[in-house]
Amino acid sequence: MEDGEKRIKQEDCNEDKIGAGILTLTNKRLAFDKTQARMMDFSKRFGDTVLDIPLSDVTKVWKEGRLIKKVCFTAKTKEGEQTFKFGVFNTKDWLKNIENMLGNKDQ
Structure with a gap:
């Protein structure tokens, strides 16, 4: 993490196209790290x-789904605008935290 960057929220989750990993929200960015799990010793790296x-x-940021709920966002990337959908535990809390950080992104 960079100087002045603080972790706001982090969760082990799944993205529709990318797969399993850990979603991290900081006061400066959203990051997703792929994980590798081993069933033999229940480890995750x-x-x-x-x-x-x-x-x-x-x-843009929103949540969707009735049975399988997801927090979603659209972002500008090198490949153009892309949408990402993450199956997190508490979509309402993730949405609120992301919206708060988007409102404070000048700080």
């Missing part, structure tokens, strides 16, 4: 950071 999106590049 961080893999590559596959998403590292500054909050200034996030254009």
Whole structure:
């Protein structure tokens, strides 16, 4: 993490296209790190950071789903605007935290 960057929320989850990993919200960015799990000893290791999106590049955030709930956001990337959908435990809390950080992204 950079100087002045604080972790707000972090959760082991799954993204629709990328797969399993850990979603992290800081006061500066949203990041998603792939994980590798082993069933033999129930261990889990961080893999590559596959998403590292500054909050200034996030254009829209919402939640969706009835049975399988997801927190979603659209962001500007090198490939153009992309949408990401994460199956997190408490979508309402994630949405509130992301919206709060988007409102404070000038700090």
